[in-house]
Structures are given as structure tokens and as C-alpha cells.
Amino acid sequence: MNPDGQDRKGWNMYMTIGEMLDELAKKAGKDPQLKEELKATRQAPNPLSAFCEKCRSQGYPVYEMDLLQEGEETYAAMKRSTNGGGENSPLLEGEDDYYEMFFAGLGD
Numbered sequence: 001m002n003p004d005g006q007d008r009k010g011w012n013m014y015m016t017i018g019e020m021l022d023e024l025a026k027k028a029g030k031d032p033q034l035k036e037e038l039k040a041t042r043q044a045p046n047p048l049s050a051f052c053e054k055c056r057s058q059g060y061p062v063y064e065m066d067l068l069q070e071g072e073e074t075y076a077a078m079k080r081s082t083n084g085g086g087e088n089s090p091l092l093e094g095e096d097d098y099y100e101m102f103f104a105g106l107g108d
Contacts, residue, residue, distance in 0.1 A: 017070035020060040021102045027058070028106060034058070035106065048099060067098055 015023070028035040037054060044050035048064050055062035 017062060017067055017098060020055070020062060021098060024055060024058060024060055025102060025105055038106065039103070042103070051099065070098055 024038075028038055038051070041047055041050035041054050048067070052062050052064050052067065
């Protein structure tokens with residue numbers, strides 16, 4: 001581990017799941033083959049596992065539970081920050097699903 005938080009592959013251990021997915025989406029936007037490989041994971045018997053495996057093969061240590069937990073924690077923080085987090089908080093449908101948001105942002 002380097003003093004700047006990067007490992008031998010250049011991955012920054014201080015990146016959040018969202019930051020890693022943003023970086024991977026940018027990389028896929030420049031690489032049509034990677035984009036198609038990422039999309040193909042959705043056809044796998046276990047799409048979430050296949051997607052996370054593809055992320056790891058690209059140097060982003062994304063695991064299923066980390067991906068799900070990150071979305072839930074972000075959503076919970078947003079709920080707490082709106083109107084005191086009470087029952088009048090707006091419904092933020094889908095905001096907790098980083099996996100689906102990744103593919104929505106990836107486009108065709």
C-alpha cells in the first residue's frame with residue numbers, strides 16, 4: 001500500500017462504491033467491449049454476482065453485500081436529512097439501488 005492509499009493495481013482504498021462505479025462507467029464509455037461485457041452480466045444466472053466479478057476483474061473491489069449496503073446507507077442518510085426524516089419525507093424510489101443506477105447511466 002502506497003502512502004496515498006493506492007495498492008499495487010492503482011486502486012484507491014478510500015474510494016466509495018459509488019466512486020468506483022462512476023469511474024468504471026467512464027471507463028466503459030470509452031471501451032465498447034467493456035460496456036458490452038458489463039451489460040452481458042445481466043443475462044447471467046446470478047447477475048449481481050457476475051457484475052461484481054466483472055468489477056473486480058477491472059480492478060474495482062466491488063462485492064455484492066458492499067454494493068447493497070452502500071445503497072441502503074445512502075438512502076437512509078437522505079431520508080434522515082429530509083424534513084427531519086419523519087413520515088413526511090419524500091419517497092425516493094430507486095435511490096438506494098446502485099446496481100440499477102449504474103446500468104441506467106451506462107445507457108444503450
